[in-house]
Amino acid sequence: MKISHETFGELKTYLAEKKEMVETALHRYFPEPEGLISDLTEAMRYSLFAGGKRLRPILCVAGAEAVGCPGEDVLPVACAMELIHTYSLIHDDLPLMDDDDFRRGKPTNHKVFGEAIALLAGDGLLTEAFSLMTSSHISPRIPHKALLRAIHLISRAAGHEGMVGGQTVDIQWEGRGANPEVVHFMHTHKTGALITASVASGAVMGGAGESQIQTLVSYGEKIGLAFQISDDILDIEGDSETMGKQTGADQGKGKTTYPAVLGLEESRKIQSDLVQTAIQDLQGFDRRAEPLRWIARYIIERKK
Amino acid sequence: MKISHETFGELKTYLAEKKEMVETALHRYFPEPEGLISDLTEAMRYSLFAGGKRLRPILCVAGAEAVGCPGEDVLPVACAMELIHTYSLIHDDLPLMDDDDFRRGKPTNHKVFGEAIALLAGDGLLTEAFSLMTSSHISPRIPHKALLRAIHLISRAAGHEGMVGGQTVDIQWEGRGANPEVVHFMHTHKTGALITASVASGAVMGGAGESQIQTLVSYGEKIGLAFQISDDILDIEGDSETMGKQTGADQGKGKTTYPAVLGLEESRKIQSDLVQTAIQDLQGFDRRAEPLRWIARYIIERKK
Numbered sequence: 001m002k003i004s005h006e007t008f009g010e011l012k013t014y015l016a017e018k019k020e021m022v023e024t025a026l027h028r029y030f031p032e033p034e035g036l037i038s039d040l041t042e043a044m045r046y047s048l049f050a051g052g053k054r055l056r057p058i059l060c061v062a063g064a065e066a067v068g069c070p071g072e073d074v075l076p077v078a079c080a081m082e083l084i085h086t087y088s089l090i091h092d093d094l095p096l097m098d099d100d101d102f103r104r105g106k107p108t109n110h111k112v113f114g115e116a117i118a119l120l121a122g123d124g125l126l127t128e129a130f131s132l133m134t135s136s137h138i139s140p141r142i143p144h145k146a147l148l149r150a151i152h153l154i155s156r157a158a159g160h161e162g163m164v165g166g167q168t169v170d171i172q173w174e175g176r177g178a179n180p181e182v183v184h185f186m187h188t189h190k191t192g193a194l195i196t197a198s199v200a201s202g203a204v205m206g207g208a209g210e211s212q213i214q215t216l217v218s219y220g221e222k223i224g225l226a227f228q229i230s231d232d233i234l235d236i237e238g239d240s241e242t243m244g245k246q247t248g249a250d251q252g253k254g255k256t257t258y259p260a261v262l263g264l265e266e267s268r269k270i271q272s273d274l275v276q277t278a279i280q281d282l283q284g285f286d287r288r289a290e291p292l293r294w295i296a297r298y299i300i301e302r303k304k
Numbered sequence: 305m306k307i308s309h310e311t312f313g314e315l316k317t318y319l320a321e322k323k324e325m326v327e328t329a330l331h332r333y334f335p336e337p338e339g340l341i342s343d344l345t346e347a348m349r350y351s352l353f354a355g356g357k358r359l360r361p362i363l364c365v366a367g368a369e370a371v372g373c374p375g376e377d378v379l380p381v382a383c384a385m386e387l388i389h390t391y392s393l394i395h396d397d398l399p400l401m402d403d404d405d406f407r408r409g410k411p412t413n414h415k416v417f418g419e420a421i422a423l424l425a426g427d428g429l430l431t432e433a434f435s436l437m438t439s440s441h442i443s444p445r446i447p448h449k450a451l452l453r454a455i456h457l458i459s460r461a462a463g464h465e466g467m468v469g470g471q472t473v474d475i476q477w478e479g480r481g482a483n484p485e486v487v488h489f490m491h492t493h494k495t496g497a498l499i500t501a502s503v504a505s506g507a508v509m510g511g512a513g514e515s516q517i518q519t520l521v522s523y524g525e526k527i528g529l530a531f532q533i534s535d536d537i538l539d540i541e542g543d544s545e546t547m548g549k550q551t552g553a554d555q556g557k558g559k560t561t562y563p564a565v566l567g568l569e570e571s572r573k574i575q576s577d578l579v580q581t582a583i584q585d586l587q588g589f590d591r592r593a594e595p596l597r598w599i600a601r602y603i604i605e606r607k608k
Binding site for chain 2: 037044096116124148158160161164172
């Protein structure tokens with residue numbers, strides 16, 4: 001299931017265009033650091049503008065567009081997803097957690113700003129996500145009820161029932177051997193939950209009906225898991241320079257990964273099946289859901 | 305400005321009654337830990353039920369009641385304030401921050417659960433606060449617009465422009481000598497912001513008018529600062545056993561405090577003036593704001 005040249009061109013254009021939209025918005029929401037807290041805001045900006053793919057904001061925008069809502073209308077919430085994702089990376093990289101020195105080709109936050117400021121920068125980004133989602137940047141076209149529902153599903157996906165729970169299991173099972181049930185829980189929670197919430201929150205704000213929301217949740221769960229499996233595979237097969245971080249690190253740390261539990265071949269098969277059924281899930285959607293189909297395929301093809 | 309015996313009795317009854325209401329609600333919102341994340345939820349519960357005064361939830365409830373709204377209606381948001389406060393204590397106590405071993409007479413979270421789980425328990429509590437504020441526990445009598453505004457002012461007060469900013473300055477100025485401007489910034493941000501947001505969010509959800517909100521913000525800022533000054537004073541004069549933590553710790557760490565900058569006597573005078581003007585602020589409010597007046601006086605009298 002290779003991406004055709006034509007599709008790949010459309011996907012590249014789409015991702016570049018939406019990434020630009022997200023970057024511009026993030027810069028608009030984050031003024032330059034100043035005053036007594038300038039180190040803190042500089043640390044927040046350092047990781048936020050360290051060159052991420054902006055996959056979660058793009059999925060949020062694509063989720064809204066799939067149900068006919070202009071992507072611009074959900075931009076603050078889309079950007080909030082990136083703030084939450086960035087905070088999680090800063091905290092995960094801390095010495096008391098994964099103890100990583102490099103991320104996206106740059107020294108990790110605590111390597112530059114120290115552990116205390118890095119912790120606080122993470123706390124600040126997570127909190128600011130909710131401030132942004134309830135700010136005057138929110139389009140008046142988004143009904144309050146839909147916005148509250150979006151915030152609720154995002155916070156549940158980010159918290160102990162979602163991402164934070166997944167990270168807990170990741171840490172606790174490190175070096176304790178592999179187990180398919182645990183690795184599934186970890187991946188669906190640590191990565192899948194926030195990816196699912198990105199698509200679903202965009203759709204909720206965009207006015208999706210209940211069955212559309214359920215379909216997009218199902219799509220999100222599948223591509224979220226597929227994305228984490230590709231992360232695991234890239235950690236084994238990827239190029240350190242392209243990835244911007246040390247590859248092979250998972251194995252060295254005794255991390256619970258899909259390839260470790262089921263082998264590379266089986267992991268690739270599961271990933272491919274997930275992407276295929278995720279695309280099938282979208283059959284009731286029209287052309288406006290095309291970017292969601294492209295993104296599903298991109299997950300298998302990506303090199304970083 | 306001693307509290308009269310009669311007022312003290314009313315205050316004690318009020319605080320005990322509202323604390324009970326908050327405890328019951330917190331237990332209702334937090335089911336028993338289970339499954340793969342049971343250590344995480346146990347760590348979250350450990351600090352949440354470690355015997356706090358529940359001042360912030362009580363202020364939120366009192367803020368709503370002052371404008372004629374039943375306290376029960378704002379309980380999930382009131383409890384969310386305690387989740388945010390608790391997360392901040394867990395992160396502050398970490399070795400990479402203040403490195404404290406005891407809190408409220410019990411070993412700190414990381415002493416019991418380890419640093420990684422403590423960090424994640426803090427992250428989980430902060431995130432869950434926003435999940436709770438947008439959950440089905442919210443009374444249908446709270447208008448969506450008011451709820452969104454409450455969430456916005458709480459998140460701003462908790463983030464880099466508020467509490468997280470205050471903690472940053474606290475850490476960065478430790479051992480660097482005293483400065484009235486810095487200590488004022490630190491106290492108004494680290495403690496004052498969340499206390500102010502507690503009262504103000506209660507009032508906003510309770511249907512307060514703009515001028516009432518502004519008055520309660522002003523009241524909150526004053527008692528918030530007075531509360532932190534009393535914390536500083538108690539750290540010098542308090543009894544370790546009553547406080548449940550080591551006293552004299554601020555001085556040992558070279559913390560920037562009011563007494564360190566302005567002396568004990570001047571600090572007490574500022575504190576007393578703040579409480580008096582906070583009570584004056586409330587003159588346009590009727591008997592329903594009486595608890596807010598009691599709480600202001602209690603801040604000077606408290607022993608822990």
